[in-house]
Amino acid sequence: MKKEMVCISCPKGCRMTVEYEGDKVLEVLGNSCSKGWDYAVDEITKPVRIVTSTVKVRGGKLTVVPVKTNKPVRRHLIFDVMNEIYKAEVKAPVKEGQVIIKNAADSGADIIATLDLKKI
Amino acid sequence: MIEKRSLVIIGAGPAGLAAAVKAKKAGIKDVLLIDRDIQLGGILKQCIHNGFGLHVFKEELTGPEFALRYIREIEELKVEYKLNTMVISVDKNKRITTVNPDDGLIVYEARSIILAMGCRERPRGALRIPGTNPSGIFSAGTAQRFVNIEGMKPGKTALILGSGDIGLIMARRLTLEGMKVRAVCEIMPHPGGLTRNIVQCLEDFNIPLKLSTTVIAIHGKRRIEGVTIAQVDDSFKPVKGTEKYIECDMLLLSVGLIPENELAEEAGVELDPVTGGARVNQYLETNIDGIYACGNVLHVHDLVDYVAIEAEKAAKSAVRKIKGKTRKIKKRIELITGNGIRYTVPQFIDVTDKEEKIKIYFRSTSIMESIKINAICKDEIIFSKKLKRVAPAEMEYIIISTDDIRGRKMIIEARAK
Ligand SMILES: Cc1cc2nc3c(=O)[nH]c(=O)nc-3n(C[C@H](O)[C@H](O)[C@H](O)COP(=O)(O)OP(=O)(O)OC[C@H]3O[C@@H](n4cnc5c(N)ncnc54)[C@H](O)[C@@H]3O)c2cc1C
Numbered sequence A: 001m002k003k004e005m006v007c008i009s010c011p012k013g014c015r016m017t018v019e020y021e022g023d024k025v026l027e028v029l030g031n032s033c034s035k036g037w038d039y040a041v042d043e044i045t046k047p048v049r050i051v052t053s054t055v056k057v058r059g060g061k062l063t064v065v066p067v068k069t070n071k072p073v074r075r076h077l078i079f080d081v082m083n084e085i086y087k088a089e090v091k092a093p094v095k096e097g098q099v100i101i102k103n104a105a106d107s108g109a110d111i112i113a114t115l116d117l118k119k120i
Numbered sequence B: 001m002i003e004k005r006s007l008v009i010i011g012a013g014p015a016g017l018a019a020a021v022k023a024k025k026a027g028i029k030d031v032l033l034i035d036r037d038i039q040l041g042g043i044l045k046q047c048i049h050n051g052f053g054l055h056v057f058k059e060e061l062t063g064p065e066f067a068l069r070y071i072r073e074i075e076e077l078k079v080e081y082k083l084n085t086m087v088i089s090v091d092k093n094k095r096i097t098t099v100n101p102d103d104g105l106i107v108y109e110a111r112s113i114i115l116a117m118g119c120r121e122r123p124r125g126a127l128r129i130p131g132t133n134p135s136g137i138f139s140a141g142t143a144q145r146f147v148n149i150e151g152m153k154p155g156k157t158a159l160i161l162g163s164g165d166i167g168l169i170m171a172r173r174l175t176l177e178g179m180k181v182r183a184v185c186e187i188m189p190h191p192g193g194l195t196r197n198i199v200q201c202l203e204d205f206n207i208p209l210k211l212s213t214t215v216i217a218i219h220g221k222r223r224i225e226g227v228t229i230a231q232v233d234d235s236f237k238p239v240k241g242t243e244k245y246i247e248c249d250m251l252l253l254s255v256g257l258i259p260e261n262e263l264a265e266e267a268g269v270e271l272d273p274v275t276g277g278a279r280v281n282q283y284l285e286t287n288i289d290g291i292y293a294c295g296n297v298l299h300v301h302d303l304v305d306y307v308a309i310e311a312e313k314a315a316k317s318a319v320r321k322i323k324g325k326t327r328k329i330k331k332r333i334e335l336i337t338g339n340g341i342r343y344t345v346p347q348f349i350d351v352t353d354k355e356e357k358i359k360i361y362f363r364s365t366s367i368m369e370s371i372k373i374n375a376i377c378k379d380e381i382i383f384s385k386k387l388k389r390v391a392p393a394e395m396e397y398i399i400i401s402t403d404d405i406r407g408r409k410m411i412i413e414a415r416a417k
Protein backbone atom coordinates (compact mmCIF):
# COMPACT_ATOMS: atom_id res chain seq x y z
CA MET A 1 0.00 0.00 0.00
CA LYS A 2 1.05 3.60 -0.57
CA LYS A 3 0.37 6.59 1.61
CA GLU A 4 1.16 10.27 1.15
CA MET A 5 2.21 11.95 4.36
CA VAL A 6 3.98 14.99 5.67
CA CYS A 7 6.85 14.50 8.08
CA ILE A 8 6.09 16.71 11.07
CA SER A 9 9.33 16.03 12.91
CA CYS A 10 10.50 19.51 12.04
CA PRO A 11 8.88 22.55 10.47
CA LYS A 12 10.39 21.81 7.07
CA GLY A 13 7.47 19.43 6.60
CA CYS A 14 8.84 17.14 3.89
CA ARG A 15 6.16 15.56 1.74
CA MET A 16 6.76 11.84 1.63
CA THR A 17 5.35 8.85 -0.15
CA VAL A 18 5.44 5.80 2.07
CA GLU A 19 5.09 2.29 0.75
CA TYR A 20 4.12 -0.30 3.33
CA GLU A 21 2.55 -3.67 3.88
CA GLY A 22 0.62 -4.09 7.11
CA ASP A 23 2.97 -2.81 9.79
CA LYS A 24 6.10 -2.98 7.66
CA VAL A 25 7.46 0.10 5.88
CA LEU A 26 9.11 -0.85 2.59
CA GLU A 27 10.11 2.49 1.16
CA VAL A 28 10.00 6.19 1.99
CA LEU A 29 10.47 8.83 -0.71
CA GLY A 30 10.75 12.59 -0.26
CA ASN A 31 12.26 12.78 3.23
CA SER A 32 15.30 15.06 3.65
CA CYS A 33 16.78 13.25 6.62
CA SER A 34 16.56 9.99 8.54
CA LYS A 35 14.03 11.43 10.96
CA GLY A 36 11.57 11.33 8.09
CA TRP A 37 11.96 7.57 7.78
CA ASP A 38 11.50 7.12 11.53
CA TYR A 39 8.44 9.31 11.44
CA ALA A 40 6.88 7.32 8.60
CA VAL A 41 7.43 4.06 10.50
CA ASP A 42 5.90 5.51 13.67
CA GLU A 43 2.98 7.04 11.82
CA ILE A 44 2.16 3.69 10.22
CA THR A 45 2.66 1.56 13.30
CA LYS A 46 2.03 3.84 16.30
CA PRO A 47 1.50 7.61 15.84
CA VAL A 48 3.16 9.62 18.63
CA ARG A 49 3.24 13.29 19.59
CA ILE A 50 5.09 15.55 22.00
CA VAL A 51 2.51 17.20 24.26
CA THR A 52 3.17 20.78 25.39
CA SER A 53 1.09 22.73 27.88
CA THR A 54 1.39 24.73 31.10
CA VAL A 55 1.27 23.72 34.77
CA LYS A 56 0.02 25.91 37.65
CA VAL A 57 2.69 27.46 39.84
CA ARG A 58 2.43 28.63 43.43
CA GLY A 59 4.49 31.59 44.57
CA GLY A 60 6.14 32.26 41.22
CA LYS A 61 6.74 35.38 39.15
CA LEU A 62 4.10 33.96 36.79
CA THR A 63 1.08 31.76 37.60
CA VAL A 64 1.91 29.03 35.07
CA VAL A 65 5.09 27.44 33.76
CA PRO A 66 5.39 25.88 30.30
CA VAL A 67 5.95 22.10 30.21
CA LYS A 68 6.37 19.26 27.72
CA THR A 69 6.53 15.50 27.65
CA ASN A 70 10.21 14.52 27.62
CA LYS A 71 9.50 12.09 24.81
CA PRO A 72 6.68 11.60 22.32
CA VAL A 73 3.57 9.84 23.65
CA ARG A 74 1.04 7.68 21.80
CA ARG A 75 -1.45 9.96 20.13
CA HIS A 76 -4.50 8.36 21.78
CA LEU A 77 -3.04 9.17 25.21
CA ILE A 78 -2.86 12.95 24.66
CA PHE A 79 -6.00 13.74 26.67
CA ASP A 80 -5.09 11.34 29.49
CA VAL A 81 -1.75 13.12 29.78
CA MET A 82 -3.53 16.49 29.70
CA ASN A 83 -5.80 15.39 32.55
CA GLU A 84 -2.79 14.87 34.79
CA ILE A 85 -1.35 18.19 33.67
CA TYR A 86 -4.58 20.02 34.65
CA LYS A 87 -4.39 18.58 38.15
CA ALA A 88 -0.71 19.25 38.74
CA GLU A 89 0.72 22.20 40.64
CA VAL A 90 4.34 23.09 41.45
CA LYS A 91 6.01 25.45 43.88
CA ALA A 92 8.37 28.12 42.62
CA PRO A 93 11.26 28.25 41.88
CA VAL A 94 11.12 25.95 38.88
CA LYS A 95 14.14 24.97 36.79
CA GLU A 96 14.14 24.08 33.11
CA GLY A 97 14.20 20.28 32.79
CA GLN A 98 12.71 19.74 36.28
CA VAL A 99 10.41 16.70 36.34
CA ILE A 100 6.90 17.75 37.37
CA ILE A 101 4.99 14.50 36.75
CA LYS A 102 6.69 11.12 36.46
CA ASN A 103 5.37 8.70 33.84
CA ALA A 104 2.26 10.77 33.10
CA ALA A 105 -0.84 8.61 32.48
CA ASP A 106 1.43 5.56 32.14
CA SER A 107 2.60 6.94 28.79
CA GLY A 108 6.23 6.30 29.67
CA ALA A 109 6.98 10.04 29.40
CA ASP A 110 7.67 12.52 32.18
CA ILE A 111 6.27 16.04 32.19
CA ILE A 112 9.19 18.48 32.47
CA ALA A 113 9.40 22.28 32.78
CA THR A 114 10.69 24.15 29.72
CA LEU A 115 11.54 27.43 31.46
CA ASP A 116 13.23 28.70 34.60
CA LEU A 117 10.74 30.45 36.86
CA LYS A 118 11.83 32.49 39.87
CA LYS A 119 10.01 32.97 43.18
CA ILE A 120 8.27 36.28 43.74
CA MET B 1 24.37 62.73 27.47
CA ILE B 2 25.37 60.54 24.58
CA GLU B 3 26.77 57.06 25.18
CA LYS B 4 28.86 55.33 22.54
CA ARG B 5 28.75 51.68 21.52
CA SER B 6 30.22 49.83 18.56
CA LEU B 7 27.05 47.85 17.99
CA VAL B 8 23.50 48.39 19.21
CA ILE B 9 20.90 45.69 18.60
CA ILE B 10 17.24 46.69 18.91
CA GLY B 11 14.97 43.83 19.99
CA ALA B 12 15.94 40.80 22.11
CA GLY B 13 13.88 38.08 20.45
CA PRO B 14 15.71 35.17 18.81
CA ALA B 15 17.06 37.50 16.11
CA GLY B 16 18.55 40.01 18.55
CA LEU B 17 19.88 37.31 20.88
CA ALA B 18 21.59 35.33 18.12
CA ALA B 19 23.10 38.50 16.63
CA ALA B 20 24.41 39.66 20.01
CA VAL B 21 26.03 36.29 20.78
CA LYS B 22 27.67 36.16 17.36
CA ALA B 23 29.01 39.73 17.49
CA LYS B 24 30.40 39.33 20.99
CA LYS B 25 32.11 36.06 20.04
CA ALA B 26 33.59 37.79 17.00
CA GLY B 27 35.39 40.16 19.33
CA ILE B 28 33.13 43.21 19.58
CA LYS B 29 33.36 44.08 23.27
CA ASP B 30 30.75 46.80 23.51
CA VAL B 31 27.61 45.22 22.11
CA LEU B 32 24.38 46.57 23.57
CA LEU B 33 21.08 44.70 23.31
CA ILE B 34 17.87 46.66 24.00
CA ASP B 35 14.29 45.44 24.52
CA ARG B 36 11.11 47.09 25.76
CA ASP B 37 9.94 43.86 27.40
CA ILE B 38 10.92 42.85 30.95
CA GLN B 39 12.42 39.53 29.80
CA LEU B 40 14.77 38.45 27.03
CA GLY B 41 13.39 36.10 24.36
CA GLY B 42 10.81 38.10 22.41
CA ILE B 43 7.73 36.30 21.21
CA LEU B 44 9.29 32.86 21.89
CA LYS B 45 8.29 33.06 25.55
CA GLN B 46 4.67 32.46 24.60
CA CYS B 47 5.36 29.87 21.88
CA ILE B 48 5.40 26.95 24.33
CA HIS B 49 4.95 24.27 21.65
CA ASN B 50 7.82 22.24 20.24
CA GLY B 51 9.33 22.43 16.78
CA PHE B 52 12.12 24.93 17.28
CA GLY B 53 15.82 24.38 16.89
CA LEU B 54 16.10 21.24 14.78
CA HIS B 55 18.42 22.96 12.34
CA VAL B 56 20.45 25.12 14.71
CA PHE B 57 20.69 22.83 17.75
CA LYS B 58 19.90 19.49 16.05
CA GLU B 59 17.22 18.76 18.59
CA GLU B 60 13.60 19.67 18.91
CA LEU B 61 12.94 22.39 21.46
CA THR B 62 9.99 24.48 22.61
CA GLY B 63 10.07 28.27 22.17
CA PRO B 64 11.14 29.03 25.76
CA GLU B 65 13.87 26.35 25.61
CA PHE B 66 15.19 27.74 22.33
CA ALA B 67 15.36 31.25 23.82
CA LEU B 68 17.02 29.92 26.99
CA ARG B 69 19.93 28.46 24.99
CA TYR B 70 20.78 31.96 23.77
CA ILE B 71 19.96 33.70 27.02
CA ARG B 72 22.49 31.49 28.85
CA GLU B 73 25.14 32.40 26.28
CA ILE B 74 24.28 36.09 26.65
CA GLU B 75 24.85 35.77 30.40
CA GLU B 76 28.07 33.76 30.03
CA LEU B 77 29.53 36.15 27.48
CA LYS B 78 28.42 39.08 29.65
CA VAL B 79 26.69 40.83 26.80
CA GLU B 80 25.32 44.15 28.01
CA TYR B 81 21.54 44.33 27.76
CA LYS B 82 18.86 46.77 28.82
CA LEU B 83 15.31 45.60 29.42
CA ASN B 84 12.14 47.60 29.97
CA THR B 85 13.77 50.06 27.59
CA MET B 86 11.88 51.37 24.62
CA VAL B 87 13.69 52.68 21.57
CA ILE B 88 11.74 55.72 20.50
CA SER B 89 13.81 56.86 17.57
CA VAL B 90 16.73 56.01 15.34
CA ASP B 91 18.32 58.42 12.89
CA LYS B 92 20.57 58.02 9.90
CA ASN B 93 23.61 59.04 11.93
CA LYS B 94 22.95 55.95 14.00
CA ARG B 95 21.78 57.75 17.10
CA ILE B 96 19.33 55.72 19.13
CA THR B 97 17.03 57.43 21.62
CA THR B 98 15.73 55.23 24.42
CA VAL B 99 13.49 55.65 27.45
CA ASN B 100 13.42 53.55 30.55
CA PRO B 101 11.59 54.18 33.85
CA ASP B 102 14.84 54.13 35.88
CA ASP B 103 17.23 56.14 33.70
CA GLY B 104 14.78 58.29 31.76
CA LEU B 105 16.06 59.28 28.37
CA ILE B 106 19.39 57.94 27.10
CA VAL B 107 20.84 58.52 23.65
CA TYR B 108 23.33 56.04 22.22
CA GLU B 109 25.56 56.58 19.26
CA ALA B 110 26.50 53.39 17.44
CA ARG B 111 28.90 52.52 14.66
CA SER B 112 26.50 49.84 13.54
CA ILE B 113 22.87 49.05 14.32
CA ILE B 114 21.03 45.78 13.88
CA LEU B 115 17.26 46.11 13.66
CA ALA B 116 15.57 43.05 15.22
CA MET B 117 12.21 44.41 16.36
CA GLY B 118 10.12 41.47 15.14
CA CYS B 119 6.59 41.94 13.92
CA ARG B 120 3.12 42.46 15.24
CA GLU B 121 -0.19 40.93 14.32
CA ARG B 122 -2.60 42.50 11.93
CA PRO B 123 -5.48 43.88 14.01
CA ARG B 124 -9.20 43.47 13.34
CA GLY B 125 -9.40 46.96 11.88
CA ALA B 126 -7.37 45.75 8.92
CA LEU B 127 -10.15 43.26 8.11
CA ARG B 128 -13.29 45.36 8.14
CA ILE B 129 -15.79 42.67 9.20
CA PRO B 130 -19.19 44.30 9.55
CA GLY B 131 -21.36 43.84 12.63
CA THR B 132 -21.07 44.70 16.28
CA ASN B 133 -17.87 45.22 18.23
CA PRO B 134 -18.34 43.00 21.27
CA SER B 135 -15.63 41.64 23.57
CA GLY B 136 -14.22 38.19 22.87
CA ILE B 137 -12.38 39.09 19.67
CA PHE B 138 -8.64 38.59 20.00
CA SER B 139 -5.67 38.28 17.77
CA ALA B 140 -4.35 34.72 18.01
CA GLY B 141 -1.14 36.02 19.59
CA THR B 142 -3.03 37.85 22.31
CA ALA B 143 -4.97 34.67 23.08
CA GLN B 144 -1.64 32.81 23.12
CA ARG B 145 -0.29 35.21 25.73
CA PHE B 146 -3.45 34.92 27.87
CA VAL B 147 -3.32 31.12 27.90
CA ASN B 148 0.40 30.40 27.95
CA ILE B 149 1.82 33.20 30.08
CA GLU B 150 -1.10 34.37 32.18
CA GLY B 151 -2.73 30.95 32.55
CA MET B 152 -6.23 32.21 31.70
CA LYS B 153 -9.04 30.72 29.65
CA PRO B 154 -10.32 33.49 27.40
CA GLY B 155 -13.68 31.75 26.67
CA LYS B 156 -15.42 28.44 25.98
CA THR B 157 -16.03 28.09 22.25
CA ALA B 158 -13.93 29.61 19.50
CA LEU B 159 -13.93 30.19 15.80
CA ILE B 160 -10.54 30.95 14.30
CA LEU B 161 -10.29 33.16 11.25
CA GLY B 162 -7.10 32.70 9.27
CA SER B 163 -5.00 29.57 9.00
CA GLY B 164 -1.65 31.16 9.80
CA ASP B 165 0.59 29.11 12.07
CA ILE B 166 -0.29 30.98 15.23
CA GLY B 167 -4.00 30.32 14.56
CA LEU B 168 -3.38 26.61 13.98
CA ILE B 169 -1.21 26.31 17.08
CA MET B 170 -3.90 28.08 19.09
CA ALA B 171 -6.62 25.77 17.75
CA ARG B 172 -4.77 22.85 19.35
CA ARG B 173 -3.88 24.77 22.47
CA LEU B 174 -7.47 25.82 23.20
CA THR B 175 -8.66 22.25 22.54
CA LEU B 176 -6.09 20.82 24.95
CA GLU B 177 -7.23 23.31 27.59
CA GLY B 178 -10.78 22.04 27.28
CA MET B 179 -12.18 24.76 25.03
CA LYS B 180 -14.07 23.90 21.85
CA VAL B 181 -12.79 25.09 18.49
CA ARG B 182 -15.66 25.05 16.00
CA ALA B 183 -13.56 25.56 12.87
CA VAL B 184 -10.63 27.37 11.30
CA CYS B 185 -11.80 29.49 8.35
CA GLU B 186 -9.40 30.58 5.63
CA ILE B 187 -10.40 32.98 2.87
CA MET B 188 -7.73 31.65 0.49
CA PRO B 189 -8.15 28.32 -1.29
CA HIS B 190 -5.00 27.05 0.45
CA PRO B 191 -3.93 27.04 4.11
CA GLY B 192 -1.66 29.83 5.35
CA GLY B 193 0.35 27.81 7.84
CA LEU B 194 2.79 24.92 7.61
CA THR B 195 1.40 21.52 6.59
CA ARG B 196 2.94 20.11 9.74
CA ASN B 197 0.60 22.29 11.78
CA ILE B 198 -2.47 21.35 9.72
CA VAL B 199 -1.71 17.69 10.55
CA GLN B 200 -0.86 17.88 14.22
CA CYS B 201 -3.05 20.81 15.27
CA LEU B 202 -6.23 20.28 13.26
CA GLU B 203 -6.39 16.72 11.88
CA ASP B 204 -5.27 15.13 15.15
CA PHE B 205 -8.22 16.79 16.90
CA ASN B 206 -10.79 16.64 14.09
CA ILE B 207 -11.02 20.42 13.89
CA PRO B 208 -12.52 21.34 10.50
CA LEU B 209 -10.49 23.57 8.16
CA LYS B 210 -12.84 25.51 5.90
CA LEU B 211 -10.97 26.90 2.90
CA SER B 212 -12.33 29.73 0.70
CA THR B 213 -14.49 30.70 3.67
CA THR B 214 -14.60 33.87 5.71
CA VAL B 215 -16.52 35.57 8.52
CA ILE B 216 -19.08 37.98 7.09
CA ALA B 217 -20.77 39.14 10.29
CA ILE B 218 -20.17 39.21 14.03
CA HIS B 219 -23.10 38.90 16.43
CA GLY B 220 -23.55 39.79 20.09
CA LYS B 221 -23.80 43.04 21.99
CA ARG B 222 -21.38 43.03 24.90
CA ARG B 223 -19.80 39.62 24.41
CA ILE B 224 -19.58 37.89 21.07
CA GLU B 225 -22.35 35.25 20.72
CA GLY B 226 -21.66 33.96 17.24
CA VAL B 227 -20.49 34.71 13.73
CA THR B 228 -21.85 34.19 10.25
CA ILE B 229 -19.44 32.49 7.89
CA ALA B 230 -19.79 32.10 4.13
CA GLN B 231 -17.87 30.65 1.24
CA VAL B 232 -16.18 33.08 -1.12
CA ASP B 233 -15.76 33.03 -4.91
CA ASP B 234 -12.58 33.58 -6.90
CA SER B 235 -12.72 37.32 -6.27
CA PHE B 236 -13.21 36.74 -2.51
CA LYS B 237 -16.88 37.85 -2.58
CA PRO B 238 -19.26 35.89 -0.31
CA VAL B 239 -21.40 33.38 -2.24
CA LYS B 240 -25.15 33.85 -1.57
CA GLY B 241 -26.81 30.83 0.01
CA THR B 242 -23.63 29.54 1.69
CA GLU B 243 -24.05 31.60 4.88
CA LYS B 244 -23.94 29.66 8.13
CA TYR B 245 -24.36 30.82 11.71
CA ILE B 246 -21.80 29.50 14.17
CA GLU B 247 -22.19 29.97 17.88
CA CYS B 248 -19.00 30.98 19.71
CA ASP B 249 -17.87 33.28 22.50
CA MET B 250 -14.41 33.89 21.03
CA LEU B 251 -13.21 34.90 17.60
CA LEU B 252 -9.47 34.52 17.11
CA LEU B 253 -7.83 36.35 14.25
CA SER B 254 -4.72 34.88 12.72
CA VAL B 255 -4.54 36.99 9.65
CA GLY B 256 -0.91 37.74 9.27
CA LEU B 257 2.01 39.58 10.74
CA ILE B 258 3.42 42.96 9.81
CA PRO B 259 7.06 43.85 10.46
CA GLU B 260 7.36 46.56 13.08
CA ASN B 261 9.20 49.18 11.07
CA GLU B 262 8.19 52.65 12.21
CA LEU B 263 11.66 53.17 13.70
CA ALA B 264 13.42 52.10 10.52
CA GLU B 265 11.31 54.35 8.36
CA GLU B 266 12.10 57.32 10.54
CA ALA B 267 15.80 56.65 10.09
CA GLY B 268 15.30 56.78 6.33
CA VAL B 269 15.52 53.04 5.75
CA GLU B 270 13.79 52.11 2.48
CA LEU B 271 11.11 49.46 2.87
CA ASP B 272 9.92 46.75 0.49
CA PRO B 273 6.16 47.28 0.05
CA VAL B 274 5.61 43.50 -0.25
CA THR B 275 7.48 42.27 2.84
CA GLY B 276 6.90 45.41 4.89
CA GLY B 277 10.54 45.05 5.94
CA ALA B 278 13.68 46.88 4.90
CA ARG B 279 15.21 46.45 1.45
CA VAL B 280 18.62 44.86 2.02
CA ASN B 281 21.65 43.58 0.16
CA GLN B 282 23.22 40.15 0.60
CA TYR B 283 24.91 41.34 3.82
CA LEU B 284 21.48 42.31 5.18
CA GLU B 285 22.55 45.95 5.11
CA THR B 286 19.82 48.48 4.38
CA ASN B 287 20.22 51.53 2.15
CA ILE B 288 21.73 53.27 5.19
CA ASP B 289 25.38 52.51 5.73
CA GLY B 290 25.88 50.41 8.89
CA ILE B 291 22.20 49.71 9.58
CA TYR B 292 21.28 46.02 9.22
CA ALA B 293 18.01 44.12 9.63
CA CYS B 294 17.20 40.50 10.44
CA GLY B 295 14.44 38.26 11.74
CA ASN B 296 10.76 39.05 11.47
CA VAL B 297 11.35 42.78 11.16
CA LEU B 298 12.98 42.02 7.81
CA HIS B 299 10.42 39.52 6.55
CA VAL B 300 8.09 37.09 8.28
CA HIS B 301 9.80 33.75 8.95
CA ASP B 302 8.10 30.45 9.66
CA LEU B 303 11.19 28.79 11.10
CA VAL B 304 12.89 30.35 14.07
CA ASP B 305 16.06 28.51 13.03
CA TYR B 306 16.20 30.63 9.89
CA VAL B 307 15.74 33.73 12.04
CA ALA B 308 18.82 32.77 14.06
CA ILE B 309 20.87 31.97 10.96
CA GLU B 310 19.89 35.27 9.34
CA ALA B 311 20.72 37.15 12.54
CA GLU B 312 24.20 35.62 12.66
CA LYS B 313 24.76 36.76 9.11
CA ALA B 314 23.69 40.32 9.99
CA ALA B 315 26.04 40.24 12.98
CA LYS B 316 28.93 39.02 10.81
CA SER B 317 28.33 41.86 8.38
CA ALA B 318 28.13 44.45 11.16
CA VAL B 319 31.35 43.13 12.69
CA ARG B 320 33.11 43.36 9.34
CA LYS B 321 31.98 46.97 9.03
CA ILE B 322 33.07 47.86 12.56
CA LYS B 323 36.49 46.30 11.96
CA GLY B 324 36.78 48.17 8.65
CA LYS B 325 37.04 44.97 6.62
CA THR B 326 34.37 45.59 3.99
CA ARG B 327 35.15 45.35 0.30
CA LYS B 328 34.62 48.08 -2.23
CA ILE B 329 31.35 47.78 -4.10
CA LYS B 330 31.67 47.74 -7.88
CA LYS B 331 28.04 47.75 -8.85
CA ARG B 332 24.57 47.27 -7.47
CA ILE B 333 22.18 44.73 -9.02
CA GLU B 334 18.45 45.12 -8.43
CA LEU B 335 16.48 41.89 -8.07
CA ILE B 336 13.12 41.93 -9.81
CA THR B 337 10.29 39.55 -8.91
CA GLY B 338 9.07 37.82 -12.08
CA ASN B 339 6.27 35.36 -12.70
CA GLY B 340 5.13 33.51 -9.58
CA ILE B 341 7.53 35.16 -7.13
CA ARG B 342 6.08 37.28 -4.34
CA TYR B 343 9.31 38.63 -2.92
CA THR B 344 13.01 38.00 -2.57
CA VAL B 345 15.48 38.72 0.22
CA PRO B 346 17.93 40.27 -0.51
CA GLN B 347 16.26 42.80 -2.77
CA PHE B 348 19.57 43.95 -4.24
CA ILE B 349 23.08 42.57 -4.55
CA ASP B 350 26.26 44.57 -4.13
CA VAL B 351 28.94 43.08 -6.34
CA THR B 352 32.52 43.51 -5.12
CA ASP B 353 35.81 42.53 -6.76
CA LYS B 354 35.60 39.08 -5.20
CA GLU B 355 33.35 36.29 -6.40
CA GLU B 356 30.59 35.49 -3.93
CA LYS B 357 27.93 32.81 -3.72
CA ILE B 358 24.68 34.46 -2.81
CA LYS B 359 21.70 32.79 -1.22
CA ILE B 360 18.50 34.38 -2.43
CA TYR B 361 15.45 33.53 -0.35
CA PHE B 362 12.02 33.82 -1.94
CA ARG B 363 8.37 33.04 -1.48
CA SER B 364 6.02 32.11 -4.31
CA THR B 365 2.69 33.78 -5.02
CA SER B 366 0.78 30.47 -5.06
CA ILE B 367 1.20 26.70 -4.74
CA MET B 368 3.00 25.43 -7.86
CA GLU B 369 4.24 21.94 -8.67
CA SER B 370 7.05 20.73 -10.94
CA ILE B 371 8.57 24.08 -11.64
CA LYS B 372 11.87 25.70 -12.48
CA ILE B 373 13.16 28.76 -10.71
CA ASN B 374 15.09 30.89 -13.20
CA ALA B 375 17.41 33.82 -12.68
CA ILE B 376 17.52 36.03 -15.78
CA CYS B 377 19.99 38.74 -16.70
CA LYS B 378 19.75 40.60 -20.01
CA ASP B 379 17.11 38.15 -21.32
CA GLU B 380 19.36 35.19 -20.68
CA ILE B 381 18.80 32.47 -18.09
CA ILE B 382 21.99 32.45 -16.00
CA PHE B 383 20.74 29.96 -13.41
CA SER B 384 17.94 27.47 -13.12
CA LYS B 385 16.84 25.11 -10.35
CA LYS B 386 14.10 22.49 -10.45
CA LEU B 387 11.71 22.30 -7.52
CA LYS B 388 9.02 19.71 -6.90
CA ARG B 389 6.75 22.14 -5.17
CA VAL B 390 6.64 25.68 -3.85
CA ALA B 391 4.00 27.21 -1.57
CA PRO B 392 3.57 30.75 -0.25
CA ALA B 393 3.82 29.47 3.32
CA GLU B 394 7.23 27.90 2.76
CA MET B 395 10.38 29.88 2.12
CA GLU B 396 12.80 28.52 -0.50
CA TYR B 397 16.16 29.67 -1.79
CA ILE B 398 18.54 29.54 -4.74
CA ILE B 399 22.28 30.15 -4.74
CA ILE B 400 23.82 32.37 -7.40
CA SER B 401 27.44 33.27 -8.08
CA THR B 402 28.14 36.97 -8.56
CA ASP B 403 30.41 36.00 -11.48
CA ASP B 404 27.35 34.86 -13.46
CA ILE B 405 25.43 38.10 -13.07
CA ARG B 406 25.29 40.45 -16.09
CA GLY B 407 24.00 44.01 -16.29
CA ARG B 408 22.32 45.75 -13.40
CA LYS B 409 19.10 43.80 -13.08
CA MET B 410 18.23 40.20 -12.38
CA ILE B 411 14.74 38.75 -12.68
CA ILE B 412 13.78 35.77 -10.50
CA GLU B 413 10.81 33.81 -11.87
CA ALA B 414 9.01 30.49 -11.51
CA ARG B 415 8.03 28.60 -14.67
CA ALA B 416 6.42 25.24 -15.39
CA LYS B 417 9.04 22.59 -16.19
C1 LIG C 1 2.08 36.83 18.43
C2 LIG C 1 3.06 35.96 17.68
C3 LIG C 1 3.07 34.59 17.91
C4 LIG C 1 3.96 33.77 17.21
N1 LIG C 1 3.88 32.43 17.42
C5 LIG C 1 4.70 31.64 16.72
C6 LIG C 1 4.62 30.25 16.92
O1 LIG C 1 3.77 29.79 17.67
N2 LIG C 1 5.50 29.46 16.24
C7 LIG C 1 6.44 29.98 15.39
O2 LIG C 1 7.22 29.22 14.81
N3 LIG C 1 6.52 31.28 15.19
C8 LIG C 1 5.67 32.11 15.82
N4 LIG C 1 5.74 33.44 15.60
C9 LIG C 1 6.78 33.89 14.69
C10 LIG C 1 8.00 34.30 15.55
O3 LIG C 1 7.81 35.66 15.81
C11 LIG C 1 9.37 34.16 14.89
O4 LIG C 1 9.68 32.85 14.58
C12 LIG C 1 10.50 34.71 15.76
O5 LIG C 1 10.15 34.81 17.11
C13 LIG C 1 10.94 36.04 15.26
O6 LIG C 1 12.02 36.49 16.02
P1 LIG C 1 12.44 38.00 16.09
O7 LIG C 1 13.58 38.06 17.01
O8 LIG C 1 12.60 38.50 14.71
O9 LIG C 1 11.16 38.78 16.69
P2 LIG C 1 10.46 38.75 18.12
O10 LIG C 1 10.56 37.45 18.79
O11 LIG C 1 9.10 39.31 17.89
O12 LIG C 1 11.31 39.81 18.97
C14 LIG C 1 11.30 41.20 18.74
C15 LIG C 1 11.64 41.92 20.02
O13 LIG C 1 11.83 43.31 19.73
C16 LIG C 1 11.30 44.07 20.77
N5 LIG C 1 11.01 45.42 20.27
C17 LIG C 1 10.23 45.77 19.22
N6 LIG C 1 10.19 47.11 19.06
C18 LIG C 1 10.98 47.63 20.03
C19 LIG C 1 11.35 48.97 20.40
N7 LIG C 1 10.90 50.03 19.74
N8 LIG C 1 12.17 49.14 21.47
C20 LIG C 1 12.63 48.06 22.17
N9 LIG C 1 12.32 46.79 21.86
C21 LIG C 1 11.51 46.57 20.81
C22 LIG C 1 10.08 43.30 21.21
O14 LIG C 1 9.71 43.60 22.54
C23 LIG C 1 10.54 41.84 21.05
O15 LIG C 1 11.06 41.32 22.26
C24 LIG C 1 4.87 34.31 16.29
C25 LIG C 1 4.86 35.70 16.08
C26 LIG C 1 3.97 36.52 16.75
C27 LIG C 1 3.98 38.02 16.49
Ligand code: SF4
Pocket: A007, A008, A009, A010, A011, A012, A013, A014, A031, A032, A033, A034, A035, A036, A037, A039
Ligand atom coordinates in the same frame (compact mmCIF):
# COMPACT_ATOMS: atom_id res chain seq x y z
S1 SF4 D 1 12.39 14.46 6.86
FE1 SF4 D 1 13.86 15.54 8.15
S2 SF4 D 1 13.98 17.58 7.23
FE2 SF4 D 1 12.11 16.61 6.40
S3 SF4 D 1 10.48 17.31 7.81
FE3 SF4 D 1 11.23 15.34 8.56
S4 SF4 D 1 12.76 15.90 10.09
FE4 SF4 D 1 12.42 17.72 8.83
